Amino acid sequence: MLQIRKLVSYKYCVMTSFRTYAANPISEKQIDDLRQFFLGFPGGSVDLKKDEKSKIAYIFLNNPERRNALSGKMMADLHDSVCELERWTSGKGVILHSSGPIFCSGGDLTTVKQISNPQDGDKMCEFMQHITQRLLNLPLVSVALISGRALGGGAELTTSCDFRAMTQNAEISFVQAKMGVATGWGGGTRLVKIVGRRNALKALLSCEKIDAKRAAEIGLVDYVIEENEDPLNGVSSWLERLLSHDETVVRSIKNVVTVAEYLPPLESLQVERSEFAPLWGGKANKAALQQNIKHK
Ligand SMILES: C[C@@H](C(=O)O)C(=O)SCCNC(=O)CCNC(=O)[C@H](O)C(C)(C)COP(=O)(O)OP(=O)(O)OC[C@H]1O[C@@H](n2cnc3c(N)ncnc32)[C@H](O)[C@@H]1OP(=O)(O)O
Numbered sequence: 001m002l003q004i005r006k007l008v009s010y011k012y013c014v015m016t017s018f019r020t021y022a023a024n025p026i027s028e029k030q031i032d033d034l035r036q037f038f039l040g041f042p043g044g045s046v047d048l049k050k051d052e053k054s055k056i057a058y059i060f061l062n063n064p065e066r067r068n069a070l071s072g073k074m075m076a077d078l079h080d081s082v083c084e085l086e087r088w089t090s091g092k093g094v095i096l097h098s099s100g101p102i103f104c105s106g107g108d109l110t111t112v113k114q115i116s117n118p119q120d121g122d123k124m125c126e127f128m129q130h131i132t133q134r135l136l137n138l139p140l141v142s143v144a145l146i147s148g149r150a151l152g153g154g155a156e157l158t159t160s161c162d163f164r165a166m167t168q169n170a171e172i173s174f175v176q177a178k179m180g181v182a183t184g185w186g187g188g189t190r191l192v193k194i195v196g197r198r199n200a201l202k203a204l205l206s207c208e209k210i211d212a213k214r215a216a217e218i219g220l221v222d223y224v225i226e227e228n229e230d231p232l233n234g235v236s237s238w239l240e241r242l243l244s245h246d247e248t249v250v251r252s253i254k255n256v257v258t259v260a261e262y263l264p265p266l267e268s269l270q271v272e273r274s275e276f277a278p279l280w281g282g283k284a285n286k287a288a289l290q291q292n293i294k295h296k
Helices: 002-023 028-039 072-086 109-114 118-136 153-158 187-195 197-206 212-218 231-242 247-262 265-279 283-290
Strands: 045-051 056-062 093-098 102-104 141-146 149-151 163-166 171-173
Touching: 028 072, 028 118, 045 072, 056 072, 056 231, 072 118, 093 102, 093 231, 102 141, 102 153, 118 153, 118 187, 141 153, 141 231, 149 153, 153 171, 153 187, 163 212, 163 231, 187 197, 247 265, 247 283
Parallel strands: 056 093, 093 141, 102 149, 141 163, 149 171
Antiparallel strands: 045 056
8 A cells, every 4th residue: 555655656656747847947936036027018818718528628719809919918828728627637638729710820920029139039948849749748648629720830830739739721831931930839849749850841941831631641640620511529429539538547548658758768658657556456447347248
């Protein structure tokens, strides 16, 4: 019993410190300073809704007048949403979405123009890398629903989820090179992991419009919304089917996959063990054994 308690407390320590570590090793004070700085650039909001029945949360990018561009204030909102989701212990999934013809037109150019110097650019980079990595590392399975176009920082945002769903007319374009910059929100690093080195290099240099067909070819999209399907209902049903297991199982699987990406194998195996032990003989496991399931 003591051994199991030790394992559970090990798991808690590793996962708590890991989430911040893998997001960027910066202190709470630094994060708070960055948050305060970016709150000074107003416009739009990022709205969080949690559905306790389906255990799926929805992060909504809301800045329609500027084609859902991300203002400094929205970056701070996104940070707050991710923090709230880290505390949502009964959740299983999260969907990042917006409405209108543009999923997200990137950084809000009103904000961007006011911080157009290397020092502030680095601050934005640090804050956005931190937020997007924390989003990706949540113990929730995440999907970016790209309905319409995702440009620049908007394209980078789509890589901060486990999966991407696209509508038939959606396009993802990494236009950073055309803007005289490279990716800075962590999207370059994540894109290489998703589509591989050559496809990433091509997407970043060509600034091409990647439609659903091309995205499927390079492994950038996981679910294409059907012609007559409501995008949000469609992706929610797709995710619910994937998350049909007990939340303890879903969250453990997500944690194991997350740590395997960052930690050396021996440490990752230790986390896997600490995730497994409490599940073995647990509520979901006992219920499954009682059903005498045949996996035909
Ligand atoms: C962080 C950084 C990075 O690269 O790392 C970035 O993301 S830089 C940002 C990279 N993104 C961009 O450069 C986007 C530039 N915008 C566009 O290409 C276009 O606006 C589209 C996004 C394709 C939308 O074209 P569409 O014909 O639908 O609308 P529109 O051009 O009339 O735009 C409607 C209104 O939204 C505003 N608007 C559009 N995108 C904006 C943005 N990113 N920031 C601030 N305002 C923006 C327009 O100025 C316009 O405002 P008014 O009606 O008041 O004139």
